[in-house]
Amino acid sequence: MNAGDAAIAAVFAEQYGRAVASLIRVFGDVDLAEDAVQDAFTIALRRWPEDGTPPSPAGWIITTARRRAVDRVRREAVRRDKYAQSVLLRAPDEPDDHDDLPDDRLRLIFTCCHPALARTAQVALTLRLVGGLTTTEIAHAFLVPESTLAQRITRAKGKIRDAAIPYRVPSGPELPARLAAVSTVVYLIFTEGHTATAGDRLARADLCAEAIRLGRALTELLPGEPEVQGLLALMVLTDSRRAARTTPDGALVPLARQDRGRWDRDSIEEGLALVRACLRGNRPGPLQIQAAINAVHAVAADAADTDWAQILALYDQLTVFDPGPIVALNRAVALAEVRGPGEALAVVEGLDLGAHHLFHAVRADLLRRLGRTAAAAQAYDAAAVLARNRAERGFLLEQSARIRKG
Incomplete structure (x- = not known):
């Protein structure tokens, strides 16, 4: 080029x-x-x-x-x-109408994330219309045939047209719920980039960058909205670890073993400043709490220095907003560090997450720490069977092999 x-x-x-x-x-x-x-x-x-x-x-x-x-x-x-x-x-130039937030991009994001559209269509439309990604790129990112993705986008556009979905930022009582949907879609894009559902690479840096760009646009267009600040903080703090998450040959490096000297300090400082702004606003929400959890990791000099008690307390707060099993699984990781793997394992085994590879991976680690090596190896194998990302699957199989070798 x-x-x-x-x-x-x-x-x-x-x-x-x-x-x-x-x-x-x-x-x-x-x-x-x-x-x-x-x-x-x-x-x-x-x-x-x-x-x-x-x-x-x-x-x-x-x-x-x-x-x-x-x-x-x-x-x-x-x-x-x-x-x-x-x-x-x-068609000639005309002034914006009297919306409190007249920016066209913001209107487009809210239109793409209208509740009348399915979540898969919201994500695809946001990436296509706001991010400018091609149908091929989006289909590749989310592992669906290009023809399927194209049909989703076409149907979503048709629904916007036929249902006369308004091209505007909602106001009054509509805004909080709609803003939550927009934030969720942007974060879904980021999480797919951070750990790809499948494929040869652990991460998709392009999707992470696009989600962060959308997050920055939201913070610029909705200044002072704490959950939007929390969204951006969560993404930049998580992304700050990208360089340390894999070896040169693409193998996964877990958080506890990462070289923290390779973490991006500029991203960490930006994320910490956003978290502090959220704390000053005193309007907590799930994205802000998740950002705060990542901030605790970011300020720890090494894995042993991590304040797991604070992380556990933050997960307790997050459970109030999101009492689902995924949050409970993540909380169990912190619980193991504070109260031991036995108590954490009891929590994990009560979760209905057998179809998720991370459930088996967390359970395997807890079993290993309890000395139940045969069960731990079987759990790692179960996680590897379900993992579709090659880097994750390779790590899980390596853990299983190490246990079997004693």
């Missing part, structure tokens, strides 16, 4: 969602907006290397895309007459 193409790629990554959102506001048509923005970037690839990058690349893209959209609507005016004419009347 030459320097000109790289510059256009950078503008695409940063501005695609903004451009699509701007055109959706004007034209009210998702497909028209996407096609016009794609056309604008195609024109940029042809013109910018010769004419030079414009002073305002984002403005150039949006203006060019809008002109392309207007041209298309005009061509269709003969067939669609009244509808097309009404769009043309709206």
